[in-house]
Amino acid sequence: MCGIAGAVWSRPEDAVDRNTLTRMTTAIQHRGPDDYGLLFSSDLEGGQAVSAQCGLGHRRLSIIDLGGGHQPLGNEDGTVWTVFNGEIYNYRELREELIARGHKLATSSDTEVIVHLYEELGPRCVEKMRGMFAFAVWDQRRGRLLLARDRMGQKPLFYRQDGSRLLFGSELKAILQVPGLPREVDPRSIDLFLTYQYVPHPHTIFKGYHKLPPAHVAVFEQGELTVSRYWEPPYAEPAGPPLSPEKWRQELRATLTESVRLRMRSDVPVGAFLSGGIDSTIIAGLMQSQSERPIHTFSIGFPIKEFDERSFARQAAEHLKTDHHEYLVEPSALGMLPKLIWHYDEPFGDSSAIPTMYLSEVTRQVVKVALSGDGGDELFAGYSRYQAVHLAAMSDWLPSPIKSLLGWRMWQQIPTSTRQGAIGRRAKRFIEALSQSPERRYLRWIGIFDQRMRNELYTPEFLQQLDGYDSGEFIHAAYAACPDRDFVTRTTCADVLTYLPCDILTKVDIASMAYALEARSPFLDHRVAELAARMPIELKFQPGRGKKILVETFQDLLPPSIQQRPKMGFGVPIDHWMRNEYRQLLSDLLLSQRSLDRGLFRKEAVERLIQEHLNNRWDHAYRLWNLLCLELWHRVYVDEPVPLHAPEDLLAEG
Missing domain, CATH: 3.40.50.620 (HUPs)
Structure with a gap:
C-alpha cells in the first residue's frame, strides 16, 4: 500500500521539477512511510527520445518483498516504469507465467509484474490482475502514460489535464502542491455532496480535477487523454x-x-x-x-x-x-x-x-x-433499506392520488423520536417518499438533503450557478446499468x-x-x-x-x-454531539460572516435547521454534520494554501 504522484508534459514551461514532485509525495507520505523514490524520464538511458517528459513519485508502505520492491520500478531495459498503490493478489501466478514466457524479473514484488504485463498487453494488462490498485505506467518509447484503477474502486486516483500536461496523485492534496494551480470550487460538486455526503466520480470538488472511476484506464499520449472502462459487474x-x-x-x-x-x-x-x-x-x-x-x-x-x-x-x-x-x-x-x-x-x-x-x-x-x-x-x-425497497414496490400499484397523499409534507410534523434509525423516524421517511418513482424514492431515502431542502437552503445566486443541474443523474445512471432485474437487485x-x-x-x-x-x-x-x-x-x-x-x-x-443479529451501523453519536459539544459550534461556524460570505446558503435557512434540531422538532444531525464538514473543508483547502500536514486548529474565526 502506497502513495503515487507524477506528471507528464511536453512544454518546458509546464515542467514539474524535483522540488515540486518531492512536495507532491511529501503530502501523501502517511500512505507510505517506509520508503520513497523519484524518477524523471530525462534521466533514463533506455528507449528512444520522445517529445513528452515524465516525472514519477512514490511513497512506499512495504508489504511484499520488503527489501526489493523499491519504486519507481522498471523493466530490464528501462523503457517501461511504474508507480503502484495497492496489491496484486495473484502476483505469484502471474510471475510464473511471465518467467515461462521469457521475462526476467529482478524482484519478488507484485509491482514488477505490472511492467511486464504491460509489455505484453499494453493497457489491457489490468484484465489479468486480481487485486486493489491504482497505478501509473510510463512507456518511454511511446511517450505514453497509462493510469489504471481497480475494478471495485478500492484505491483512489486523481488527475488534472492542463492542455498538454497531465498531473496525477493518490490524493487530491498531492496534485494541489503544484504551484499556480487554480482552486475554483465547482457548484455542482457542492450540490452532489449535499445530496450524497460525498462527491462522486468522475467529479471532484474543484473544477478541472477528476477522479478516475473504478474499473477504468486512462491513456495520455501526444497530449490527448482517453478514458475507457475495462470491466463491469x-x-x-x-x-x-x-x-x-x-x-x-x-x-x-x-x-x-x-x-x-x-x-x-x-x-x-x-x-x-x-x-x-x-x-x-x-x-x-x-x-x-x-x-x-x-x-x-x-x-x-x-x-x-x-x-x-x-x-x-x-x-x-x-x-x-x-x-x-x-x-x-x-x-x-x-x-x-x-x-x-x-x-x-x-x-x-x-x-x-x-x-x-x-x-x-x-x-x-x-x-x-x-x-x-x-x-x-x-x-x-444486507442493508435494512433493501427491505424498504421491497416493501415500497408493493405500493406502486396504488392510485396516484393516494400516493400523493402519502407523500404530503405534513407527515413530517408527526412527533417521533429524533434518534437516528428510530422506527417512527424511518416510517415517516418511508411514507413521504412513496409518491415518487422507485429510483427517486431510493435517492430520497439515502440522500442527506433532498431536492426541496437544497432549494430552500441555497441562495438565489448559487441556484443560478447550478442552472437546473440534477444531482440524481449519478444514481440514475447506475440503475440503468441493471435494467432488467428485479428492483432490489437493481438497487444493490x-x-x-x-x-x-x-x-x-x-x-x-x-x-x-x-x-x-x-x-x-x-x-x-x-x-x-x-x-x-x-x-x-x-x-x-x-x-x-x-x-x-x-x-x-x-x-x-x-x-x-x-x-440472527440485525444490521448495526458503525457510527458515533452525532445527534448527541449536535445538542451538546457542537451546540455552540453550529452557530459559531455555520452562521459566521466568513461562512455566509461564501454565498452558498441563506442565513435564515441555516438558522431554521439549527433551531429545529436543537428544539427536537426534526432530526437534522447528519445534515448539520455535512454543513460543518463543508465549511471546515473550505477553511483548509480554499481559504489558505494547502498544508502538508493536518492543521491543529480549524475553529478559530480569524
Whole structure:
C-alpha cells in the first residue's frame, strides 16, 4: 500500500521539477512511510527520445518483498516504469507465467509484474490482475502514460489535464502542491455532496480535477487523454446460471475462501477487523481456518451502548478462537476534526469515518495489514433499506392520488423520536417518499438533503450557478446499468456502483492509510462480485432477512446470536454531539460572516435547521454534520494554501 504522484508534459514551461514532485509525495507520505523514490524520464538511458517528459513519485508502505520492491520500478531495459498503490493478489501466478514466457524479473514484488504485463498487453494488462490498485505506467518509447484503477474502486486516483500536461496523485492534496494551480470550487460538486455526503466520480470538488472511476484506464499520449472502462459487474445479465441453492452455496464458499487465501499473502503481520457482524465474522473465520495459529482480530467500542459492538465481537472471537484485541475509545467531538478534514481532501460527510480512523489507529499498533468485511452488504443485500425497497414496490400499484397523499409534507410534523434509525423516524421517511418513482424514492431515502431542502437552503445566486443541474443523474445512471432485474437487485447494483466506491471504500482507504495500515477486502475480489451479481435475489434476500445465502453457507463460522443479529451501523453519536459539544459550534461556524460570505446558503435557512434540531422538532444531525464538514473543508483547502500536514486548529474565526 502506497502513495503515487507524477506528471507528464511536453512544454518546458509546464515542467514539474524535483522540488515540486518531492512536495507532491511529501503530502501523501502517511500512505507510505517506509520508503520513497523519484524518477524523471530525462534521466533514463533506455528507449528512444520522445517529445513528452515524465516525472514519477512514490511513497512506499512495504508489504511484499520488503527489501526489493523499491519504486519507481522498471523493466530490464528501462523503457517501461511504474508507480503502484495497492496489491496484486495473484502476483505469484502471474510471475510464473511471465518467467515461462521469457521475462526476467529482478524482484519478488507484485509491482514488477505490472511492467511486464504491460509489455505484453499494453493497457489491457489490468484484465489479468486480481487485486486493489491504482497505478501509473510510463512507456518511454511511446511517450505514453497509462493510469489504471481497480475494478471495485478500492484505491483512489486523481488527475488534472492542463492542455498538454497531465498531473496525477493518490490524493487530491498531492496534485494541489503544484504551484499556480487554480482552486475554483465547482457548484455542482457542492450540490452532489449535499445530496450524497460525498462527491462522486468522475467529479471532484474543484473544477478541472477528476477522479478516475473504478474499473477504468486512462491513456495520455501526444497530449490527448482517453478514458475507457475495462470491466463491469454482470448485473445486466439474467440471473443464473440455473444452479441449485446447494451448488450456489458451494460456489460461494470456494470463491470467498480463495479470495481470503490470496489476501493473506504478506511479508508482514496480518489481522482482521472484527465487529461481530456477519461479514467481518465470516472473513475472520475463513482466515482462522487457513492459519496454523490464532489470527489477530480487532474491535473498538464506545461508552454509549447503541454504538458499542464489543460484546458481539467478543462472542465471534471466542467462537473462532482468535487472538482478540478490544479497545474502548472516547470519541472526541472536536479533537478528530482537523485530521478528518485534511485527510479526506474533499468534503466527506460519512461520520463513520471517525470510528474507522480510531480502529485503524489501534490496529496498526499490532499489525500492518487488516482484512475487512466491506462489500458484503452491497453484494448480498444486507442493508435494512433493501427491505424498504421491497416493501415500497408493493405500493406502486396504488392510485396516484393516494400516493400523493402519502407523500404530503405534513407527515413530517408527526412527533417521533429524533434518534437516528428510530422506527417512527424511518416510517415517516418511508411514507413521504412513496409518491415518487422507485429510483427517486431510493435517492430520497439515502440522500442527506433532498431536492426541496437544497432549494430552500441555497441562495438565489448559487441556484443560478447550478442552472437546473440534477444531482440524481449519478444514481440514475447506475440503475440503468441493471435494467432488467428485479428492483432490489437493481438497487444493490446501484449501491455497488455508487455508494460502495464513493463512500465506503473512500472512507476505509483514507482512514486506514492515515495510519499506514493496509485494509484488504475479500468480498471485493472481482470473482466474488461477479458471482454475487449473477445470483438470483431470492438466494440473498427475503422479506425481513438479508444476506440469506451468507448465513446458510457459513453458519459453522457464525455463533447463533450473530446469525440472527440485525444490521448495526458503525457510527458515533452525532445527534448527541449536535445538542451538546457542537451546540455552540453550529452557530459559531455555520452562521459566521466568513461562512455566509461564501454565498452558498441563506442565513435564515441555516438558522431554521439549527433551531429545529436543537428544539427536537426534526432530526437534522447528519445534515448539520455535512454543513460543518463543508465549511471546515473550505477553511483548509480554499481559504489558505494547502498544508502538508493536518492543521491543529480549524475553529478559530480569524
